Amino acid sequence: MARLAGKIAIVTGAARGMGAAIARKFADEGAIVALTDVLPDVEATAKAIGPAASAYLHDVTDEARWQDIVANVVARHGRIDVLVNNAGILMFKDVLSTSVAELRRVLDVNAVGTFIGMRTVAPHMIRQRKGSIVNNSSCDGISPANSLVAYASSKFAVRGMTKVAALELGPHGVRVNSVHPGGINTAMVNPQQAPADALNRGMTWFPAQRVGDPVEAAHCFVFLASDESGYCMGAELAVDGGLVAGHYYFGLPGAPQGVLPPARAPDQPASK
Ligand SMILES: NC(=O)c1ccc[n+]([C@@H]2O[C@H](COP(=O)([O-])OP(=O)(O)OC[C@H]3O[C@@H](n4cnc5c(N)ncnc54)[C@H](O)[C@@H]3O)[C@@H](O)[C@H]2O)c1
Numbered sequence: 001m002a003r004l005a006g007k008i009a010i011v012t013g014a015a016r017g018m019g020a021a022i023a024r025k026f027a028d029e030g031a032i033v034a035l036t037d038v039l040p041d042v043e044a045t046a047k048a049i050g051p052a053a054s055a056y057l058h059d060v061t062d063e064a065r066w067q068d069i070v071a072n073v074v075a076r077h078g079r080i081d082v083l084v085n086n087a088g089i090l091m092f093k094d095v096l097s098t099s100v101a102e103l104r105r106v107l108d109v110n111a112v113g114t115f116i117g118m119r120t121v122a123p124h125m126i127r128q129r130k131g132s133i134v135n136n137s138s139c140d141g142i143s144p145a146n147s148l149v150a151y152a153s154s155k156f157a158v159r160g161m162t163k164v165a166a167l168e169l170g171p172h173g174v175r176v177n178s179v180h181p182g183g184i185n186t187a188m189v190n191p192q193q194a195p196a197d198a199l200n201r202g203m204t205w206f207p208a209q210r211v212g213d214p215v216e217a218a219h220c221f222v223f224l225a226s227d228e229s230g231y232c233m234g235a236e237l238a239v240d241g242g243l244v245a246g247h248y249y250f251g252l253p254g255a256p257q258g259v260l261p262p263a264r265a266p267d268q269p270a271s272k
Contacts, residue, residue, distance in 0.1 A: 002030030003226045008077040010034045010069070012060050012117060013087030015042040017186035018136065021214035022084055022221045027052040029222055034073050036060075037087065060087045060113030066120040079128055082225040083121045085114040085158075086136040090188050092147045103150045110154035111161070118165050122174060129173040134224045135162045139182030139240040159236065166234030175233050177224045182240030185211040204256060205248060208241030 009026050013019040014035035023033045027049050035046045036058035046055035056069045073080055088110045091102060114135050125131025140148050141155030162178040169176055183189065183206055185196055190211075200210040220239045223229050238244050248255040 002028075003222055003228065004082070005030035007031045007081040007225070008034075008073065008079055009082035009084065009225065010036065010073060010080060010117075010121065011084040011086055012036045012058065012113070013136075015039040015045050017188060018181065018184055018214045018217050019084070019086040020045045021218040022086060023053060024049050025215065025218040025222050026082070026225065029226070031082065031225075032077060034069065036069060060085075060117065061108050063116050063120070066116050070120050070124065074124055080121055080124050081128075081131055083117055083125075083131070083133045084136065084221055084225070085117045085133070087113055088136065088138075088154075088188075091150050093150065094147050095149045098149050103153070106150035107154050107157065110151070111157035114158050115161055118161070118176070122165070122169055125174040126169065126172040131169075131174040132225050132229070133162075133165065133169075133174065133176040134221050135159075135176070135178045137162070137178045137180050137236075139180050139238065139243045141178070142180055142236065142238065142244045162236075163234045170233045175224075175229070177229070177232050177235045177237065179217070179220050179224065180236055180238040180240060180244065181212070181217050182206075182238070182243040183208075183211050184214055184217050184239070186214055203241070204250075206241040206243050207245060207256075209256060210241065212239065212241055 004026055009031045011019050011023045011033060014023045015037035023035045026033045033053050034056060035042050035053055036056040038059050042055045046053040058065055058069055089106060091106050118133055135158050137158040138155040140152040141159040144152030159178050162176050166176040190199060196211050203209055217239045220237050224232060
């Protein structure tokens with residue numbers, strides 16, 4: 001039996017990367033999926049998935065467009081069972097060089113876009129007394145790194161609003177959970193499309209010692225979208241090769257063998 005049989009889902013940021021992998025996996029598991037993205041490529045991605053998929057041009061910061069898309073999906077299918085707030089942008093800049101406009105832009109797409117999505121879809125799920133919202137945060141929404149002040153702020157916001165929504169919507173049968181990827185091989189982290197083998201050599205601080213495939217992340221979304229996770233509410237699921245589990249003291253027992261440790265004293269924590 002397909003794990004998402006008959007479910008109606010919306011996945012944002014689905015033209016490529018993790019969103020496309022999620023939409024594809026959802027369709028494989030029996031869902032009908034609406035893919036949305038600012039990129040026109042979303043049409044081709046939906047077409048490649050097949051008749052279970054449809055495409056919408058969509059900027060997640062545009063509240064009116066959210067209302068159009070949700071109304072259209074409900075008119076076509078009668079309900080919405082799953083919302084995946086996946087669309088996101090990344091920016092590397094330190095605190096002192098990040099402008100207020102840049103901070104606002106990243107917060108707007110990653111955090112406000114997620115908020116509008118939940119706010120627009122939740123009333124339909126409440127009416128059905130059932131639904132699952134899965135928000136794509138990040139490992140940087142749990143344990144951030146330097147040069148990610150805007151991105152990490154936005155992903156902490158997603159993690160926080162997930163929990164508030166889980167508290168408020170849970171009594172209405174609507175579950176809200178967050179996924180926290182790290183090191184997933186997409187255009188966001190690998191814009192030059194370097195081969196995975198080359199990337200893996202630099203992943204010494206990840207317990208997995210390798211990049212993750214978007215499909216490995218998509219499996220987590222399937223679980224949280226499906227009824228298998230019926231008792232998960234406000235949960236955080238990391239899919240990051242172990243990155244947020246902690247850090248290594250290279251040179252002491254238990255650290256990965258045969259890798260070059262960063263130059264530092266043995267009692268200093270390894271940086272990410
Ligand atoms: N790749 C990773 O290791 C990683 C790690 C942590 C979190 N994430 C998160 O996973 C999500 C997917 O990222 P990805 O790695 O697949 O990167 P990606 O850049 O391939 O995909 C992001 C998608 O979001 C779309 N998008 C951007 N702004 C949008 C907007 N305003 N409205 C609608 N769509 C918009 C893009 O066009 C793109 O298709 C993001 O939220 C990202 O922050 C990724």
